[in-house]
Amino acid sequence: MENQAGTENKKKVVAVVGGGLVGALNACFFAKRGFEVEVFETREDIRTARTVKGRSINLALSHRGRQALKNVGMEEKIVSKGIPMHARMIHSLSGKQSPIPYGKKGQFILSVDRANLNKELLTEAETYTNTKLNFDHKLQDWSSESGLMTFTRSDGSRKQVQADLIVGCDGAFSAIRKQFLRRSRFNYSQTYIPHGYMELTMPPVNGEFAMKPNYLHIWPRNTFMMIALPNLDKTFTCTLFMPFEEFEKITTGEEVLEFFQKCFPDAIPLIGAEALRRDYFRLPAQAMVSVKCSPYHIGDKCVLMGDAAHAVVPFYGQGMNAGFEDCIVFDEIMDQFNEDFSAVLPEYTRVRVPDDHAIADLAMYNYVEMRAHVNSRWFLFRKYVDNLLHVLMPKTIVPLYTMVTFTRTRYHETVERWQWQNKVINRGLLFGAAGAVAGGSYLLIKNPPDINQLVLRGEQIWSRIVALKKS
Template identity: 50%
Template sequence: MSQEFDEMVTTNGQSDQHFKIIIVGGGLVGSLAAINFAKKGHDVHLYEYREDIRKIELVKGRSINLALSARGRRALAEVGLEDKLLKHGIPMRGRMLHDLAGRTQAVPYDSNTNQCIYSVGRKHLNEVLLNEAEKYSNIHLNFNRKMTSAKLRQRQVTFHDEKNDGIENVAGDLIVGCDGAFSAVRRAMLQVPGFDFSQTYIDHGYIELCIPPVNGEFQMEVNYLHIWPRGKFMMIALPNQDKSWTVTLFMPFSNFASIVTIDDLLTFFTENFPDSIDFIGEKRLIDDFFKATPQHLVSIKCRPTYVDPNFLLLGDAAHAMVPFYGQGMNAGFEDCTILSQILDQHQNHFHLALKEFSDCRWPNAEAICDLAMYNYVEMRDLVRSKSYRLRKILDDFLYRIFANYWIPLYNSISFSHMPYKQCIDNRKWQDKILSRIMVFGSISFAGILGFVYIYSKR
């Protein structure tokens, strides 16, 4: 099948026909991937099992806010949508830490160049991408279509029409799974020998609350991601366009289970997040908390992300991650960017391009999944420590002096396009350098003390 796919190329290396691309999943990554394929002239059929998000008010089961950073911005810029989304987004220039007494401390993400991430609404972003996709005559949008099975050798997918209760069998040249953490496309790929897959649930869950605007204004200082770090759990808040804040409480399920009554809830918040009660409002806190069910957090890894004959995974279907680095959407968008670049380099030799994409992408996807896990510990606990603050000051100082050589971990993840695995390797190199400096400094200091002692005895 793959040989046949690559034979659809003329001697000058350019594709002599356009391929039929079936994309399963019409969320953020699926709609962006559709645009990228359409720009290359392919016939794109996008299938989404939900209703058209543009026609409903709320999408249940998905977080409201997303953090848009450099990798996502580049992907949007390549389809002409970056400026439109930045006008909608709210810049967040750092973390605002809340202590138990209600005092706050601002910690900039980048004190040197004042770079920021943007709080964007998931629904708005998805609507913008779908509206853009609709402008292409070679993109065909299909909603209320749930994938039920696939025949890999035939490159055929079966969908159930959720609205009309019908069955639709669709065959294409390439099947792309952009259908999230519980991907039906990935489930079909499990039939292929050599396809590795793992999923890890953490014992922490989350619920979303809300800080409403007061007199049409934000209640807290805007342009920050607000964090209430409490060691084993934390609460964060991201600003919205309507001047409200989406508040997310992350903590072990055992803690959620211990809050049974209204008194339990108010006692818990009074002890741990006292300043937030006035922001949220006692009645709203009670109503929103008890009507919510704590949601699970899962990390998913798989390799390869492409299998013969021409099944490919992008976004959460390939690398779902916990949300603590704000890179889920950005990594999925970067999938689209890198895939597009590799397809161009191979001049639409799909089999070669897809294999190269998979080979280069999965190590970086696994790296950011691991980093996301680590950052939860940093956000809920380490940000409170003196050693963390000292390292932050030192990183910023060295970054200011050696900007081309010393890039702090967070900056490399959020404000650069450095491969995720290289970001980790870079951090390990920095740790090694600082350890040697500390050892040298300690020896030098001890030597100075010894010299002073000897000199004083003369």
């Protein structure tokens, strides 16, 4: 059954450049409002392609992304094809596994398949009679004054399209954004991190998952790490994040096994020694880039969204969620300014730039947390303290991860609040320690405690509080 699009603004044409996740979702948002929507994608239609080229890092869908999908009636369909992950599962060198919950009981993020999600969104966009999908269309040129665009196809033919609004959703290396770079007072930066990523597959064992499926598994090794996310076919997609120079040191199958034996011994029997020898060299390690720019618009004719505006490294699981939230924020501003592009576009830049810059910075920070901090007993103790205070004062103290992942609190506000909370909590812990020193200085001088003992004591107190709460 086709979606019913409104009649208002039927004659206005919105051209969405890029048929990836954010472009396809945007097409739904604009079509729902009644605009004539044309989507232009350089690649062939991934729904009929034999092989799907492009990134395949598994996606973690959380609240922000779900809210955007909900607005176009897609949440339930996508959630039903995702696998809930309630916690991080930390794998130590010895093979011990320790869970760190993401939030309160019942809170989880979803492991979803990128290609399937993209296909579902394209199919949904096509259900609107006022939407047309154009594949094998590569943008050659466009005008910010007239809205005229020129596309070429693989057979050499050309096509020109006139649009009232051009929406650039064409990724981190956006062709739309190139024209922004020629303009005065456009700020742009890109940063490649020194780490690359490589994907490996962990097959099922006797038809079942090789590890517990409802977790995001992490092997933190301080300067690098491996993660694993579950898939519907009972496999895990394992992603090894490591400095390029470390990848390049490994040149033979035996060296691969030696490296895994040293750093991830429990993963070898699960992935398979032969598969490791083979798959490690199948594709070279891929680069990761962080992009920031401002403003996101030119006049009332063009706006950037998703990776074209703010590519982020994948360590907070917010790249897709931030891109999807772009769509819903733009939609809310469209309501606020009655779809007047001359007012909507500058307001979108004003509202969204500080938030996207904040999540880009948080994603960089979270890589250090995932690969190193989770090994620290002090970090785990602080997690206990933060969670305890959140239980006691749910409106005053909210853990950073909870704000980012399970609310739509603006990203830049979550950073400000997190920094304030850290000062308050650290000061409280300091005063508490000072009080203990003042009350028992003689004993402390005679028998100074070990930090591990303090952390252990904190964990014991926390366990008792949890037990009391349950009773």
